[in-house]
Structure formats: C-alpha cells, structure tokens
Amino acid sequence: MTVHDLTLIPAKSQPEDALHNAQHLIDGAWVDSADGAVFERRSPAHGTLVSRIAKGGASDAEAAILAARRAFDAGDWAQMSGKDRAALLLKTADLIDENRARIARLEVLESGKPISQAEAEIEGAADLWRFAASLARTLHGDSHNSLGKDMLAMVLKEPIGVVSLITPWNFPFLIVSQKLPFALAAGCTCVVKPSELTPSTTGILGELLMQAGLPAGVVNIVQGFGDPVGSILTSHPAVDMVSFTGSTQVGKAIEKAAADTLKKVASELGGKNPQVLFADADIDSAVDAIVFGIYFNAGECCNSGSRIIVHEDIAQEVTRRVVALSRKVPFGDPLHPDTKVGAIIHQGHQDKINSYVQEAVAAGAKVEIGGAPIQVDGLEGAFFAPTVVSSLTADMPIAREEVFGPVLAVLTFRTMDEAIALANGANYGLSAGVWSENIHTCLEFSRRVQAGTVWTNTWMDGFSELPFGGVKESGQGRELGRYGLEEFMELKTVQMRIGRSRTHWI
Numbered sequence: 001m002t003v004h005d006l007t008l009i010p011a012k013s014q015p016e017d018a019l020h021n022a023q024h025l026i027d028g029a030w031v032d033s034a035d036g037a038v039f040e041r042r043s044p045a046h047g048t049l050v051s052r053i054a055k056g057g058a059s060d061a062e063a064a065i066l067a068a069r070r071a072f073d074a075g076d077w078a079q080m081s082g083k084d085r086a087a088l089l090l091k092t093a094d095l096i097d098e099n100r101a102r103i104a105r106l107e108v109l110e111s112g113k114p115i116s117q118a119e120a121e122i123e124g125a126a127d128l129w130r131f132a133a134s135l136a137r138t139l140h141g142d143s144h145n146s147l148g149k150d151m152l153a154m155v156l157k158e159p160i161g162v163v164s165l166i167t168p169w170n171f172p173f174l175i176v177s178q179k180l181p182f183a184l185a186a187g188c189t190c191v192v193k194p195s196e197l198t199p200s201t202t203g204i205l206g207e208l209l210m211q212a213g214l215p216a217g218v219v220n221i222v223q224g225f226g227d228p229v230g231s232i233l234t235s236h237p238a239v240d241m242v243s244f245t246g247s248t249q250v251g252k253a254i255e256k257a258a259a260d261t262l263k264k265v266a267s268e269l270g271g272k273n274p275q276v277l278f279a280d281a282d283i284d285s286a287v288d289a290i291v292f293g294i295y296f297n298a299g300e301c302c303n304s305g306s307r308i309i310v311h312e313d314i315a316q317e318v319t320r321r322v323v324a325l326s327r328k329v330p331f332g333d334p335l336h337p338d339t340k341v342g343a344i345i346h347q348g349h350q351d352k353i354n355s356y357v358q359e360a361v362a363a364g365a366k367v368e369i370g371g372a373p374i375q376v377d378g379l380e381g382a383f384f385a386p387t388v389v390s391s392l393t394a395d396m397p398i399a400r401e402e403v404f405g406p407v408l409a410v411l412t413f414r415t416m417d418e419a420i421a422l423a424n425g426a427n428y429g430l431s432a433g434v435w436s437e438n439i440h441t442c443l444e445f446s447r448r449v450q451a452g453t454v455w456t457n458t459w460m461d462g463f464s465e466l467p468f469g470g471v472k473e474s475g476q477g478r479e480l481g482r483y484g485l486e487e488f489m490e491l492k493t494v495q496m497r498i499g500r501s502r503t504h505w506i
Contacts, residue, residue: 009332011378028216056224112343266477
C-alpha cells in the first residue's frame with residue numbers, strides 16, 4: 001500500500017516461531033557458557049523475542065582457541081587430502097540447501113532483512129562452499145628446476161594455522177561463508193564469533209558441519225560480545241590469523257590488538273562507494289541500479305552505492321527519476337515475499353542514520369525524498385524512509401562517511417578529473433561504479449579510481465570466482481576466488497641439492 005507517497009507493506013501477523021536457543025560449539029560439543037550467562041535477541045522488525053544465546057566469557061573463548069590449536073597441531077585436518085576436505089565442504093553445501101528455509105527465516109527474524117533476500121543469500125552461501133571445495137582439490141605450490149643442474153626447489157603452500165573469524169550482523173550467514181569454507185579448504189582450524197545481534201544462523205551452520213562429519217575442534221563457535229570474546233580472539237598468542245568483517249573503527253582496534261603477537265589480519269571494512277554517471281550513460285539502467293544499490297539490505301551494506309556522482313548535464317533528470325523510482329520500492333514487513341527493504345538493525349543505528357540527514361540539512365542540503373524514520377502498520381521496529389539528499393558539498397559528512405542506511409548522497413561533476421577527485425576523495429576504497437556507453441571512458445575511470453572492485457554499467461554483481469576486498473580504510477586482504485584461499489596460506493621454500501656438491505667453501 002502507498003502511505004505518504006511511499007510504498008509500505010504492513011505486517012499481516014506476528015511471527016509465532018518457538019524461541020531459538022544458541023550455545024557455543026567447543027571441541028565438538030554444544031555447551032553453555034562456563035558461568036551460565038545468556039542474552040536475548042528480539043526481532044528488529046516485529047519486536048518479538050527470537051533467540052536466547054549463551055553469553056561467552058573469557059574462559060569460553062580460551063577453551064575454543066585451545067581446542068582449535070590442538071586440532072591443528074594434531075595434523076589430521078591440516079594434512080588431510082584436498083579430496084577428503086572437499087567432500088566435507090560439498091556435504092555441508094548440500095545440507096545448507098536442505099535447510100535453506102529454516103536458516104533464512106531465522107536470519108530474517110534476527111536481522112530484519114526481507115525473506116526473499118535472505119533465501120537468495122543462503123543459496124549464494126551454498127555456492128561459496130562448493131567453490132571452496134573445488135579449490136581444496138586444486139591447491140598446489142610451485143617447483144623450480146631452472147636453478148642449475150644440481151638444484152631443485154619447491155614452494156609449498158601450507159595452512160596458516162588457527163584462524164579467528166569475526167563476522168558482522170548485516171549478512172551473518174553469507175559472510176561467514178565467504179571466510180570459513182576457504183579457511184577449511186586451506187587446512188586451517190577456526191574459532192568463529194558471530195555478531196551478538198545475529199548469532200543464531202552461525203550456530204545452525206555449526207550443526208550442519210557436525211552433521212557433515214567435521215572432526216571435533218576444527219570449527220569452534222563462541223557466542224557473545226566484542227568484550228571479552230572478540231578481544232581474546234584477536235590477541236591470543238595461540239591464534240595465527242584474524243579475519244574480520246565490520247566497521248573501520250573496530251578494524252583498526254583489531255589491528256592494534258593483533259600487533260603484539262604479529263598475527264596476520266585480513267579485514268573487510270567500511271565503504272562510501274560511488275556510482276559515477278557520465279553524460280552518455282544509459283539512464284534507465286543506471287537509475288534502476290542506483291535504487292537497488294542504496295536500498296538493498298536497507299543500505300546496511302559495505303557495498304552500498306551510497307553516493308552518486310552525476311554529470312551536471314543529466315543530474316537533474318537522474319535525481320528526479322531516482323526519487324520517482326524510490327517511491328515504488330516496497331518497504332515493510334520482512335516476512336512478506338513482496339518486501340524489498342526491511343527494518344533497521346536497531347533503534348540506536350536508526351538514530352545515527354537520522355543524525356547524518358539532519359546535519360546535512362542544517363548545512364544547506366536538500367532532501368528530495370524521505371529523510372526521516374517511518375512507521376509501518378503492525379510493526380514495532382525501526383524503519384527509515386527511502387532518502388535522497390542533494391545540494392551537497394564534497395566535505396559534508398553525509399557525502400564522505402559511511403551512513404550505513406537507505407540514504408543516497410547526490411554530487412555533480414563536469415570533467416573526468418573532477419569525477420575521479422570526488423570518487424577518490426573519501427577515506428574508503430571498497431567499490432566503485434561507472435556508467436558510460438564509451439568503453440574508453442569506462443576503462444580510464446576503472447584504472448584511475450581507488451577501489452578493490454569496479455563495476456561498469458552494472459552494480460553489485462558478485463561471483464564466487466572473483467576476489468573481493470578494499471583499499472585504503474576499506475581494509476586489507478581479499479575474500480572469494482582463489483585469492484580468498486591464498487589469504488589462509490603460508491609459503492615455505494624448500495631447496496634441494498641433487499647429488500654431492502663438487503665445490504667446497506673451504
């Protein structure tokens with residue numbers, strides 16, 4: 001239905017699911033916290049109680065790390081053939097498919113994202129497990145037989161060891177599947193800490209791994225908060241690597257915590273991703289991609305196309321058409337199959353989103369549509385209206401910082417140099433997009449923009465085969481593709497002399 005010129009989908013009824021209980025998985029056993037502590041999660045859309053979760057403490061994190069350490073040092077998993085590791089990953093993928101509806105519904109209730117989106121993400125996660133299985137079987141090092149007739153050398157690729165995986169609330173099942181199967185394919189053992197806001201589907205993944213036959217201690221899951229669980233997972237000397245997805249602020253803190261033990265850190269952090277539209281852009285396609293890019297997952301997405309940089313000759317038309325299409329995007333009940341945008345993760349985050357808009361307005365910006373929280377009939381949760389903000393200057397926070405909500409910033413340019421300067425002007429460098437019918441324009445922009453991924457005449461396509469990650473304050477390292485496996489490997493050089501040496505130093 002259309003309310004206040006927006007398309008809102010009210011709740012038909014409150015969910016009636018039974019309460020989900022989530023424990024820790026430590027050394028192959030499901031256990032409560034050592035001190036018995038628990039916490040609860042309510043649906044950000046419906047306000048109903050969804051899950052009761054074990055609240056991990058220092059002893060729980062320690063136990064999980066030591067279990068992973070023992071499992072790695074024993075060598076059974078690390079030295080297992082790629083064929084056997086792949087078989088387990090493939091079995092897990094099949095189990096994910098079989099449990100897709102269950103996982104998706106629980107993820108909707110904890111995160112507020114639409115059910116159709118959640119189901120697609122679980123399907124994509126299964127594909128990641130299958131792709132990682134293919135890498136487990138094709139992993140190999142190098143040989144060098146050009147070092148002289150009496151020398152042969154090998155470069156071995158070995159698992160880095162025990163890895164802490166710390167995952168965010170916005171794509172809880174998908175992002176753990178961008179990390180965990182690749183670490184397992186490499187032969188690592190892991191401790192996973194999901195976000196306290198969306199903890200339960202990672203627990204289900206643990207169930208599926210045990211059902212698939214994963215040996216005890218290879219994957220451990222500790223529920224809880226950054227303090228103390230996350231802190232211990234990033235600083236403990238028995239951990240060899242940390243893989244983190246989340247905010248840039250927390251990513252910097254993890255880098256500092258890991259520094260004392262010189263452990264490797266791979267991070268996928270924030271983004272302020274531009275879509276740049278040149279005057280010859282296909283406006284029909286670009287406008288649809290812009291609307292998708294900003295409202296997908298309610299804008300709570302590191303890859304959100306949260307700013308457009310539009311050539312001034314078409315800026316007015318593009319803005320008008322983006323606003324018109326924004327009115328048609330269905331916001332509301334995330335359990336309704338027609339909903340495209342669900343609830344904001346919690347009220348505090350909604351307040352933060354709103355503060356960016358109000359600060360911009362006070363500085364002279366113009367709100368073209370939205371700009372405030374909205375109420376959806378039958379739902380108690382936090383919803384923010386589809387928002388487009390224009391008349392901006394490049395130094396405004398809303399144009400430079402990650403708002404992480406359904407708020408689009410509109411900037412304009414005249415020349416390629418101006419477009420590049422605006423695109424590269426933020427501290428982030430995760431993704432960027434360019435729209436032009438001229439291939440030379442697209443290629444020049446792609447080479448000059450500072451971003452880990454560049455989309456040309458499209459936005460947010462993703463494939464298991466292609467690496468993903470950012471530059472500058474968007475993080476370091478890569479996930480997905482064969483590079484995603486390489487992150488969890490160490491290189492070892494082996495040099496061998498063939499036969500007896502014919503010369504002696506003395």
